[in-house]
Amino acid sequence: MRAVNRNSLLVWGLTAGAVGALLFWRHSVITKLGATAFVTGYILFGLMVFLALYNTRKKLSMVPLGRASSWLTLHVIGGLAALFIFAAHIGTFWPLGLAEQVLATLFLLVSASGALGYYLQLWLPGRLARRGPEMIYDRIPAELARMRAEAEAAAMAAADVSGYDTLGRYYVESLAWYFARPRFSLNHLLGGRRPEVWLRRRLQTIDRLLSDGERVHLKRLEELGAAKTALDAQYSLQTLLKSWPMVHVPLASALLFFAVWHLIVVHVYAR
Amino acid sequence: MENRDRIRHDRSRYERPTLGWQCGRAAVWGKPCSRGPSATGVCGGTAACLPAKNGDVWQCRRPPAEGGPCASGPDAEGHCGLQQLPCSPRPSLRVWRGRLAFLAAGLAIALIALFASTRSMPSLPVSSLDPGDLSAAHAHFVGEAGCGACHQAHGQGISAWWQAAMGKGTRPLSTACQDCHEFGGKGRLAHNRTFEARADLAATDCLMCHTEHKGGNAPPSALSDAQCQTCHTQRIDSFALDHPPFPPGFPHDHPKGVRFDHASHLGKHFADPRLADQLPPGGCTGCHQIATAARAIQPAGFDATCAGCHADSITRRDFVLFRWPELASAGVSAANIAKACGFSKEKKDKTEAALAKASFSAISLDTLTPLQAFLLNALADDPAEYGPAVQDLAKLAISDGADPLVELIEDRMGKSASSKLLAGLNSEQVRQAFCAWSANEEYAPAGTSGLSGWKADALDLRYARPSHADPVLRAWFDAVAALPMPADPDEADLLKEARDDLLSPANSPGLCTKCHTTTDTKEGTKQVSWSHTLGQARALTRFDHQPHINLLGPDKSCTNCHKLATTAAVAGGSSFTPVAVSGCADCHAAGRLRDDCLLCHAYHQDHALKKGMMANGN
Amino acid sequence: MTDADVDALMANPAIAAIKADNFPAHIALRAILRNDGRIVSFESGDIVVREGDYGNSAFLVLSGTLRVVMPPGLSRDLLGRQAPHKKSLLQSFAQLWRNRRVPEVRDAARYRDIAAHARRSKSDVNTHVFIQDVPRVLDENRTATLVAGDIFGELAALGRVPRSATIFAEADAKLFEIRWQGLRELRRYDPGWKRRIDENYRRNALKSHLGAHPLFKSMEASALEAVMDRVRFKTYGSFDWHVTYKQMRESGTEGENAQEEPIIAAEGTVPDGVYLVRAGFARVSMRLGNGQRTVTYLGAGDHFGLNETYGAWKSGEPIRLQHSLTALGYVDVLRVPVSVLAKHVFPNLAESQIPQDVRIDRAIKDDAFVEWMVDERLINGTQAMLIDLERCVRCDDCVKACGSTHGGNPRFIRHGFVFDGWMVANACMHCRDPVCMIGCPTGAIHRHETAGVVVINDDTCIGCGTCARSCPYDNIRLVEVASPSGDLMVDEQNRPIAKATKCDLCVDQPGGPACVRACPHDALRRVDASALLAHDIVTSG
Known part of the structure; x- marks a missing residue:
């Protein structure tokens, strides 16, 4: 086939x-x-x-x-x-x-633009499919908003567990930036690992300040972060696929x- | 499972990429509302749902995908309780693409229109008509006319453009070339003249070979070998390997204006020590003027080269126009002679005695010269025939001097020629000579002269002591050579004889034709070559000695190519061994010097610029 | 149903004949009648069942008379079907400007005409479509009469085949409708009902079904009769498998595997005949290591156990089954006993005429795709939209093409089940077993007369959502329709009018599915699941 x-x-x-x-x-x-x-x-x-x-x-x-x-x-x-x-x-x-x-x-x-586009069309679909999960381009903002809402909820919920707003503060200081919109687009295009590294470092930084109860929510943030990274990759590659005909x-x-x-x-x- | 929810028919959004609008909230990465922008890009509204009335109660109908019925619910009037701020929807990437495409098309049209509206290019630095710079040569000549000099439709409005595009009403571009350029032959015939008889050949077109607008350094005359090879189908990839051999005797085989035997001069005479002080100095360049070297290297001329040895042999050969021939009897009475010539009584008596029938003894024993026979239209060796003619002439000449002779020459050779032919002729002397001859006496001019010119002496009317390039003599040679053959065979014989005699290399007057060659013309006449080099030889071939001399040096370089033949008989009657292709190809070969067709060959015959071109200011 | 209703029903001769003692205590007859049945009444002209519909219930006539319309049957207008119209090239081109930019625009006037043909039932919440001019229909069609005591619809309910004829009420009628679950219990525990149903089946459907199988194709009529007499029927799994399947999926236990499915024939046992699948799907699997490996699946017309049975007959030695056969959801199976085969079938066939069983010849690494297809029940599809995600450039040209052929509205969504770079997108698969067609009150969803694909007649759809909820793949969407000006159409209660929409495989478009044609990278195809597996076109490479 x-x-x-x-x-x-x-x-x-x-x-x-x-x-x-x-x-x-x-x-x-x-x-x-x-x-x-x-x-x-x-x-x-x-x-x-x-x-x-x-x-x-x-x-x-x-x-x-x-x-x-x-x-x-x-x-x-x-x-x-x-x-x-x-x-x-x-x-x-x-x-x-x-x-x-x-x-x-x-x-x-x-x-030249046609040749570039043809090459992109050969090259990017495979990467999109392997990276997954599949996401319709128009749905990315909604999906991102959903993830952000969940992430915010998780950060807030940690305060209910411990009584400290450590995770909430940390979310506002650091992670909120990541969930605000697609990030590291160029790095995704180039197939780099920067977003993962960035996210892991941020999560490690706060980990030692949290209680076990709060870590449940940190874990949730980690999952959401990974999902957001995958979503960013979809966004970045699909944007390029849709941009060259412009x-x-x-x-x-x-x-x-x-x-x-x-x-x-x-x-x-x-x- | 969130993955399942994403595709649930009642939980996931109905994606409609056909609409082309995106919720304004989504554009800033917020949560898009479920009711979305309309097809025209209007916000879907501030309500989260459209409540329905069930009985008397309004029910929330927020879709499950949005979380199902909301907690607040609709108010009593059925307005949704969950109001949100309106957004300004954004067009999708595809819509943007369409807009950009329209914009680009509009921009293209605008640019074209803006820069096409100018009539003459120089007024605007850029033009959408700009085809590239003219070649330097043409750029100087288009002048005021600009593009219109060649392109008729330029600046002439839509209808002219339309006609030009349809190929109507305007002349082809090729004819514009011939506003300025002319050739020896038809402009649109292959090689102009070479194929004049070939009506079957299609017309050629300037644009077949010549391209313009390739910049100042790309003259339209620059052509490729491939273009030549279109018709010349024998493949010549390399001059050295593929060029056909030069003709036998090349390049010395061309018709020459002046006969000069290099072999005998160089081999014999110049080696003679007795002549050493008379030779032109410096070998070849003693005679050939390398300063003006071109295709030919002209010798310096007779006076500087030949005269040292050969000046005398010219002046020794007088031109006899009229010789009093032997007559059977006197044709003019002594009384008439005496009267016309103003003889004294004594002289009249003496003449009467000399002319008396019984005692008449012709003073001359000569017959007519061939030229004389032609002029008088009488057989040269029959006194009975030519006698009356000579005597008729004499009868008139004794009273009218040269006039009857002039009339005779004009009659036989054309009116216009006589003034040149007889320049400097003294009519009185002619009358006196005829008086003497009629009286059966030799004419003795009063005083002798060593100068050249017409003189009557003894029984001859002659042009004495001609010099090199003597105009009178040249006029006679030219006139006689150019005379057309008469229809009458007897007359033709007379002319032929007269011409052969005059042009005879061995003993022509002034010995002109010993060196100056004669050639046959198409009309059956002859022509004497007065110049050293004949122009028409190999009209489509070119060669320039100058760069060769510059490169090789003037001293011995001539003999690099022009080698004196060791055997006498060389094809074409030349004293030199022929130059072969290999001789040129030593240098003119791939990787060394140019070896393309156009280096030595020209396409057009006698290409020239029309005179009017400059005057018109075009 | 109230107790009074049940009492009244128990007095009916057809029910009274049932021996209640035969039923086990936990499946009492009364309970069956009560839970699985209901009394429905129809006015004169109301259509009870429609030819071509799928149904999950049978009917017992309590009173009144009904008419069975004999072939050629009622016109499609009366049945609420859509005319099989194919657009001309010009008409297809005209969609360029006819398509609306506003989503889901409908012509409200059409609905008013249709609405005049439907009325709400007096006895239940259902809407009935009725025939306005009954005498004329009787005049123009050959009909048979059904009177009190007659049973109909049991073949469609149990055998999962389309209704074979349209039946409408001539005079006001009262019917007892029993769901397939109840019917199955009645057949199982009451010999009278069993005989009645089986005989009916033998008479009406078995011959054509058997005759279609290569094993019996060339048999003489008398021998075939003999075979037919001895064939056993059995139904496995749940008729409404899609309901339980969806529940299961929602509860997160979708990792259902072969061990939990009802076993039809077990690997390692000696077969007691050849199994023919009449409807539904069954999984063929074999034990490997500690688990079951799916070999393939069987659908209607397929057989199982033939090679073993034939080998045993040939050699005289019993041969054990190489594979297990388990029910996937619902499956209706015929068993032709060994003795019948030995007597009537095998002796008359050369060995070369015996069809070969499916064999497994792929590597274990390639199993995943088959398992996925089976687990997601994608095997049901005949026109599944398969997208190669490693080729798809996500340009949405397929969606836009779909929109341009459907009045501006895409009829599928480019999301769906993804497996290893392949996506089965959310477009109607035009299933072999179209569970969406069960229970449509107006017959709006039906198989297209000529093309056989499943289509929804927008004019007769009342937007109840039954089909959308039934579809296990979420391939049917309810949309709220709008007037050309873009205003939502609402009913008297200010509720938006909804319509069920789905892929119609461009049945009215020249040139076939626009989505396939529109894909610039050949990434999208409509595939038959069985062909997909048979040709291994996905798993190779």
Whole structure:
């Protein structure tokens, strides 16, 4: 099931073949003094429109337009092919005109963000699944609020046992910060253990000041802290998974308009 | 089990990511309310539940997920007893993404529109039309016209753009090139002139090879070998290995304007100790001026080089225009001669006696020169035929001087030529000469002159003591060589004979054609090459001696390539052994010096800039 | 039921025939009648049972006449079913703008039409759907008459099969309704009821059931008759297994294992026949070390013990069972005795025609997934939503696609049972044994006519929540519906009107489940639990 999809292998092969054929064609036409920029340009533009249609496909999920996974496969392969066609189209590494520089910059940024996103999509789900427990992104604030309420309750309850507000004070001084909102996001992204270390140190600090009765509540705080750490990891990784399209999609939308402008200018000026 | 509760149908929240709004409390990590923001992002309200009336009593309907019915319960009017502060909902990440996408699209359009509205680029430092800098060469010429110099639709509004995009109403970009550039031949024909007869070849286009807007340092003329190899399909990956051999005799096989036998001069004459003081000093560079070296290295000219030995051989060869021939009888009466020539009585009588039929003995024993025969249109060796013609001429000349001769030359050789041909001719002397000749006497001019120029003397009218590059003589050579063949075969024979005689290398007047070569023209005439180097040789090939000399040094470097042939017979009649590809490829090879096509080959024939271009200020 | 009711009932001839002495003291007849039965009355036109419904009770006609509608049966409108409509491509596209941004918007006018068909019963709290034009229905359909003393509905109650016909009251009728528990006791202790029920079953259902099994498929009719006569029925476990299962789960004792389940056939014993599962699920397990290892589970149509029985017949030596068979919740089993098989079945079959029992050929490390599937009763699913969490990028495209195909409302929630990187999400699994369909008062929840998936007719759903509470997987949600302006719809008592909602597998959408199509990473699939285990597609790798 997690094996490589045979169909996508086929598409990879066909695309590689098509791009190869295009590059060969371009080579042979250029050596015949033919103009290839129009052909590669239109193919590239068509491909870009097709790549953009992937987003439209998502909005039209009620219409049977094929599986989104097939679309994604084509989107990824098409995006990679577009890089080659782009290289064939501009011919050099870097265009000279400002308009074309903007276009090329956008194209490369969109490609790079797409590649990054694709990599993240391969890399993060496994980590999310292994880290667990699974949590719907939109529910994280509520879950966090619930944990915080429980943690506060546990810290307060300790006072009922001993008559001292040691744990309550300590919670306000130190642990409240941790339960206030997701913490150590970057560390979670990098897979570090800082939150665990931080939490253990904080809990050890107070442990020696507590009675056995209070320790029951400290134990509860420890459990909640561990759960909160896991929740933070979910939040951090899922945020990244949801954030990269915030770069990719807007840039792609700008790119399309610049590409249309480029198309118009070329038709008016370059013939 | 908290894990189970999380998925219980009545305990867990109904997640609707389709809505795109998030409770404002959740956004600051507080507890979101169960009634959530509406689809339009309005807070779900301050009540925790919507109480229901059962009988007369209002009942709390707080969902189990929120803890079930609350302790306070609804009031008597059915308002929820658990009021909470309203929040300001926040859009979800996806909504933000959509907004950003719209923003980016709007920004793109705005930027394009803002920077496209400028008509001429220099007025704004940035433009959304900016295609990159022009090459330095073109950048200087677009001037006021700006982009419009080449791109017609530039700044012409939407309709012009539309037409341009549709390919209507505007001329192709390639024709704009030819506003300034012209060639020896059709601009859009492969190699301009080379394929003039090939109507089957498709038109070429400037843009096939030339690209602009690649920056100041990237002239459109920079081309790649691959572009040449489009048509020249014999693969040449390396000049050293793949270039076809040069023609036999190359590069000395080209047609030469001046015959010069390097072998005999260098091998024989220059070695002669007697001539040592007359030689140009310094070997090759004694004659060839390396200071002006280009494709050819011109010799310094006759006076500086050849004259030392050969000046005399020119002046010795006079040009005889008219020679009084042998006549059977006198054609003009003595009385008429005497009258026309103003003879004295004594002289008249003497003439009468000399011309008397019985005693007439022709003063001249010569026949006509071939040129004379052509001019008079009569056989040179038949006095019966040419006699009347000569006598008719004489009849007029004795009174009108050179005029009849001028008329005759103009008649036979064209009107315009005569002034050059007969420059400096003394009409009176001609009249007097004819008077003498008609009187069957030799003409003896009054006083002798050693100067060059026209003179009548004895039985000849001659151009004496010609100098090198003499204009009159050159005019005669040019005029006769350029005469078209007459239709009449007899007449043609006469011209041919006259021409061959005049252009004969062995004994032409001034011995011009001994060195200056003649060539056949397409029209069937001939042409004398007065200059040393003939321009049209290998029009698509270029070579520059200068860098080679600069690099190799002026002294012995000539013989690095130009080696005197040891055997006499070298193809092309040259005294040098041919230069081979390997000779060039010693240096011009990958990793050493340039070895691309364009180093030695040109695509266009006689590329030039149109004169109007500068004047128009374009 | 009051004592007076029970007394009156005891006087009824059908009940009076029961010998109360046969019942043990702790399961007295009166107690059964009292606890497991009730008197219900129907007005003329009220529908008593609906064709296709699942029910957990049988009925004894006390008075009045009822009509059994013969095939082809009543129109789906009268039954409260939803028309099997498939959207055209254009209609599916039109959802782009037709979908509401406000959640759960409904057209109130539709409900008013429907409400006219339902009325509250006089005798109990139930709502009855009634047929308005009884004479016309009688005119247009072939019907049979049921009169006082007749029993019906016992097959569905005991055998967990859909009601085979619609029955409605022609004239006002009074019925004694008895729950399956009571019915089971009556069958167990009263030979008369047993005979009555079994004969009914033999007559109506057994032939088709046996005939579907490869062992009996090619048998001659006479031999099949002989087999049918000797087949034994037995029911194990609780009919309302989902109720006890949920209670068990809530009490935290979900670590139920094979040892505590009712044993149908024990490993190491000599089998007394071949077991055929008719309904429900049974666990096949084997002893390993100190515990039981689940080999697989059996569902309707599966058999157990065949290889041992056949081997014994072939060799003449008794062969002991290799595995145990235990009831998972509720299971209805047929036993074909050895003697019948030896006489009528085995001699006529070549060895190659004997179906092979399931064998275990996986490593112990792969057991966990099977155990999990069985313990969570996920084996019930035919269209379980399985999400590969190691692929899922949590983009919620599946949820949004679901929303876009359901008027803007997602019909599942992307949470659920998680095991080792796999999630069975909170979407209707379209169970083999759809316990949600038991007890729907209006027949709103039903199997789709053509597709067979379980759907809820929103128009006839009264939001009672029976199905949502019954579903052991919490896959049915009650929502409060709103008018297009976003105001909650409320009834006379200011209570929001609720509707049960769940995944309908996009039965009306072209192109199948939108969630599957919408997943860009092929992480989400709808799977049949049995196929999932059989192909080992999850456990491998």
